Amino acid sequence: MTYKKVSVENLLEWFSKHKRDLPWRKTKNPYHIWISEVMLQQTQVATVVPYYHRFLEKFPTIKALAEAPTDELMKCWEGLGYYARARNLQHAAKTLMREHGGNLPRTRESLQSLKGFGAYTSASVASLAFGEDCAAIDGNALRVFARLYAIADDIRLPATKSKIEQLATLNLLKGRAGEFNEAVMELGATVCTPKNPQCSACPLNQDCAAFQQDAVSSYPFKSAKPKIPHKEIAIGIVQREGKVLIALRPPNGLLGNLWEFPGGKKEAHETLVDCCKREIAEETGVQVVVGERIAVVKHTYTHFKITLHAFLCAYQSGEAHPKSSQEIRWVALHELSQFAFPKANQSVIKALLLRSERPIPTLFDA
DSSP, X not given: OOOOOOXXXXXXXXXXXXXXXOGGGGOOOXXXXXXXXXXXXXXXXHHHHHHHHHHHHHSOSHHHHHHSOHHHHHHHHTTSOOTHHHHHHHHHHHHHHHHSTTOOOSSHHHHTTSTTOOHHHHHXXXXXXXXXXXXXXXXXXXXXXXXXXXXXXBTTSHHHHXXXXXXXXXXXXXXXXXXXXXXXXXXXXXXXXXXXXXXXXXXXXXXXXXXXXXXXXXXXXXXXXXXXXXXXXXXXXXXXXXXXXXXXXXXXXXXXXXXXXXXXXXXXXXXXXXXXXXXXXXXXXXXXXXXXXXXXXXXXXXXXXXXXXXXXXXXXXXXOOOSSSSEEEEEEGGGGGGSOXXXXXXXXHHHHHHHHTSSXXXXXXO
């Protein structure tokens, strides 16, 4: 099938008039563009803006990022989620310092050799920072082109994504790829939205097959995700002599290099209280008496959901040492803010600090 180009000039003219005023659009610094593109992955713009400013203030150069202490990096990223992004950023920064003189490579192909640089990030940085003529395909671009060309194939499939990349490449204006990629993403984010698209305001509505067919809501087609599992998690805030026990997760994997309260997944045969006690012993070697439940937090990760039950626990016996973590520490409540915790644990900390304000002698009376 032969596809026609759309009116890209109309799109770029629209973009010049209607684009949002965003800080990363005011720079050609490749490092700044890279940081913004990574932060914007699966994260809303409004959330990213303050993190972007704080991150670059804390780590203003690739060298500063490469040399940053891990705990400072994770604390700076705390709350932004998808923490592997932060670890990959630093891994890539170290590679750049070691192998590229502290500079980002200028082509999509060479960027893909760096940790965390997939097809989209490589194309976006190469086009925005270095002017390479390549199409960057994110979720917005998939939706825009699926509607423009009435592509009925499942956009979860690699073959469909490849087809859409070819269509985007067909429409690229040579020398203006970065502007084109931003315009497509802006159109998808503000006009060609998943629900209630503003088709009357779209600069490409006369080129849009889905609009001409009055079938915009039918595109794109996305197959249903498989149902994700749910886990019941019990954690313990173990108190001893005015301090609580926290553990540093392994450097890789889910929530790597973040601190947490010890605990884990409830087995089918046990109660939450038994789970809490067992997990603390297995992870730290400490025996506890499990007391009051102070928080229940629901949270969704990419591949599963959890309900987190947080219990106050009294230290009973045993010498605390890391069994499945990098490190464990006894810290005072006012020191918790110095450590980077996952979002679910942050909710527990809020509940813990609120409870600590009550006029009672201890958090947990064994």
